[in-house]
Amino acid sequence: MTPRSTPRAGYVEEPPVRSTIALALPQPEREGLPEVFAEAGFGTIEGDGPADLAAILSLGAHVSLAIVDAGDEPATAIELVQEARAGLGRAVPVLYVVGHDALDALTAGLDGTDEILTRPVTPDALRWRLEAMSIRAQVGDGAVGETVFASGNVQAEWLAASPVISVFNPKGGVGKTTIATSLAAVLQLRRERDVLLIDGDTVTGHVALSLGLPLGTALADQFADEDAGEPHRSLIELATTHSSGIRVAALTNSPLSLGHLAPERVSEAIMEARHSVGTVIVDLHPSYSEVNLAVFAISDRIIVPVTPDLPAIRAAVQLKEIAMELGMLDRLGLVVNRANSGVSVADIEVTTGMKALGEIRSAGMAFVWSANVGRTVIEKFPKHKVVEDLERLADRLLASPGPARAAAHERDVRSMLRSLLGRRLPAQA
Ligand SMILES: Nc1ncnc2c1ncn2[C@@H]1O[C@H](COP(=O)(O)OP(=O)(O)OP(=O)(O)O)[C@@H](O)[C@H]1O
Ligand SMILES: [Mg+2]
Secondary structure: EOOOOHHHHHHHOOOOOEEEEEEEOOOOOOOOHHHHHHHHOOOOEOOOOOHHHHHOOOOOOOOEEEEEEEOOHHHHHHHHHHHHHHHHHHOOOOEEOHHHHHHHHHHHHOOOOEEEEOOOEEEEHHHHHHHHHHHHHHOOOEEEEEOOOOOOOOOOOOOOOOOEEEOOOOOOOOOOHHHHHHHHHHHHHHOOEEEEEEEEEEOOOHHHHHHHOOOOOHHHHHHHHHHOOOOOOOOHHHHOOOOOOOOOEOOOOOOOHHOOOOHHHHHHHHHHHHOOOOEEEEEEOOOOOOHHHHHHHHHEHHHHHOOOOOOHHHHHHHHHHHHHHHOHHHEEEEEEEEOOOOOOOOHHHHHOOEEEEEEEOOOOOOOHHHHOOOOOOHHHHOHHHHOOHHHHHHHHHHHHHOOOOOOHHHHHHHHHHHHHHOOOOOOOO
16 A cells, blocks of 8 residues: 655645545556546545445544445455445545446446446546546435446446536527637536536537637547447547636537437437546537537526527527427526627516526627637636626526426436437527
């Protein structure tokens, strides 16, 4: 056993350790992991397996998470973990690393807060799971989802803590992309949420470009690769990371590949990703496409930006009627964009019958100038008043992530999708 995070008084050159991870995995699997965790700010205390866990926990007062080899007989590992926890007197969430052969035995014996990562594990996958687990441990809403993904290397009982927020108005040019990107940046930079920003505008999407990022592999191309026998990669693996820390992935890079985007597969990919980050934000194309409906079905919140002009307000009223018919009215959150111009916020609220969740002022050229240098407005103009508006919106969203947070939410997605896709909706507002 090798303690790696010995605290030293007055040691200031390195950033403080966020928390310490108990790493109970055999060699060579744990080789290099402490270094990757250190980059992310975590300390590590190592051991060879679950039998070392009690000793590790007694060494590290600040151990917040444990990564434990489930071995060939998960029941033994689970028992050793329970003993170690009992000795400690507080709950430490455990991420079990398991081979496919022992997966069933492990899932049968797990308790609610523990998670599973199937072998082979990569340092990066492990690191991001740690990030997600530590966010969930802080958020601690206790909601447990029950999704088990058939593909991908993460399968588990999950803490379904990460909201999916989509941004939609069937009217073009109302600020969907601007708000999606800026909100992602506020959550990432000012609220310590790990954000995955998905460019879901399958026709004119340009989120990556406006952030100065290269176009990574889009989900549609990944689906085509998988159909040709290539291994599964999640949206997290497809994403490129912006200087702000936001991870950005796109559904398509070209409308020509739209045919590969089966709606149900898209919603599954987003549900898979939501367990690896703190928040998922999806910027949508202004149409009632099947892909959009699939995204609505798994969204905790649908933010509806409305500019203070009649066409945008009319489109919002129409969306509200459709949402009511689909039984998802309570997910809509009106956000008045360019709020300090045109029709007043009060009048927009009366006309749409929705109370504004947020107001974003007109920021002149600040958004354009930021995009010109591949930055978000939060980085380029950190003191701009519009950033305060965005922070207020972020806080309201965090305080009430939406009504659809029940565990049943994910289980019901398939039937909901079927009913959604069976409806006749306007092609374009
Ligand atoms: N609050 C604001 N202040 C100043 N400019 C803004 C504001 N919101 C949006 N804009 C500008 O308005 C234009 C349209 O915004 P954006 O592209 O975000 O709209 P959209 O709804 O995503 O459009 P589309 O439907 O075409 O996807 C952009 O040039 C953006 O910079
Ligand atoms: Mg847009």
